[in-house]
Amino acid sequence: MQKHANKKNSLVYTVEEETELLPFLLKVMPNRSRNSVKSILTRGQVTVDDHLETKHNYPLKAGQQIMVLKNKAAIKQDQLIGMSILYEDDDIIVINKEAGLLSIATKKEKQQTAHNQLMEYVRQQHPQNRIFVVHRLDKETSGVMMFAKREEVKRKLQDNWKRIVKERTYVALVEGKVEKPKDTIVSWLKETKTHLMYSTEDNQGQKAITHYKVIQSNQDFSLVEVQLETGRKNQIRVHMNDLGHPIVGDKKYGAKTNALRRLGLHAKILSFHHPTTRKLLLFKADVPTSFIKKSK
The missing domain is CATH 3.30.2350.10 (Pseudouridine synthase)
Structure with missing residues (x-):
């Protein structure tokens, strides 16, 4: 059995032999149904090393670390998947984005994006609140990224970015x-x-x-x-x-x-x-x- 340890809001497992992600999760979570484990993957609750992963057949190698966000944490309204907030005030939000998460929507993916999640997050405080894209990181690039909370702030940042x-x-x-x-x-x-x-x-x-x-x-x-x-x-x-x-x-x-x-x-x-x-x-x-x- 793979070693596992509890972290705050997550379960952490270490891969011991080559396998695929879904079979691995089914093995380490024997009390859960196949559909329940699939939905954990689909919701973006699983990271492989430091990479958000939703593919059922994603190949795993020995030594990789799998982190599963617990359901209670995932269904909290303010729970953000694949990113964390580093700073927030009335004008801006700065996040740390994981590799695998889109910055903004594409034709194929509209829901599971940093922009969409932050939009839902700020609308919990007030339904009229919005989030504006200032710059982007590629889907597979991780790290620090900033969004504006008002259109005039976005314009000011973009127009004077170099300064x-x-x-x-x-x-x-x-x-x-x-x-x-x-x-x-x-x-x-x-x-x-x-x-x-x-x-x-x-x-x-x-x-x-x-x-x-x-x-x-x-x-x-x-x-x-x-x-x-x-x-x-x-x-x-x-x-x-x-x-x-x-x-x-x-x-x-x-x-x-x-x-x-x-x-x-x-x-x-x-x-x-x-x-x-x-x-x-x-x-x-x-x-x-x-x-x-x-x-x-």
């Missing part, structure tokens, strides 16, 4: 050993008809500037800290591929490995002047332990 935001730091787990300890990558990004971003050096497209430094590395992987001077679509993913070290799990931009079973990109720090008080705020989301382990 208001003081630091955007990411960490990326990339393929191979990055030889240069630190560098700056500059290119002009353009987009293909199939929505793939690519670099040009002919001053066409949008100028993108990325600063990086290597935190630690081995022969297979490097953990790099990345600071954005510009915030273009897929900028870090394109620039790491340009460097010859694509982000782990990023098949779209050159990756050959999927060692984390997610995209190896995490928004670690977001620091900005508050849109109303102008006070400098800094929010941090810890680097996933799986990134650190792979690059040791």
Whole structure:
């Protein structure tokens, strides 16, 4: 039987042998019916390592940690799935988003998104309350993200983003050993008809500037800290591929490995002047332990 321990509001299990997620859950929760376990998965109550997962046939490896949010916690009205609130006031909400959770709705998924959940959350206080998207993180990127609670705040943040935001730091787990300890990558990004971003050096497209430094590395992987001077679509993913070290799990931009079973990109720090008080705020989301382990 897999080892398990109680955490506040959750059950934690360690995988001992290769299997799939649904059979694993059925085995460690023998008192629950198959339909009950399926609904726990569908509701987004299960994370594998630090990744929200809903697929029944998701393959598991020995050593992975499975966390199941207890039903009582999940059905609390203010329970948020796949994210936690780091800060909230009358103007903004700052969250730590898990990999696997969409920032905003798509044609395929409208309910289980950060935006939708926060909309429901603020409407508990008042039915007229709303949430506005200021910037986005890709579905498979985890970390710090900010939303506005009023339209004028959203506009102020977006119109003055470059002036208001003081630091955007990411960490990326990339393929191979990055030889240069630190560098700056500059290119002009353009987009293909199939929505793939690519670099040009002919001053066409949008100028993108990325600063990086290597935190630690081995022969297979490097953990790099990345600071954005510009915030273009897929900028870090394109620039790491340009460097010859694509982000782990990023098949779209050159990756050959999927060692984390997610995209190896995490928004670690977001620091900005508050849109109303102008006070400098800094929010941090810890680097996933799986990134650190792979690059040791």
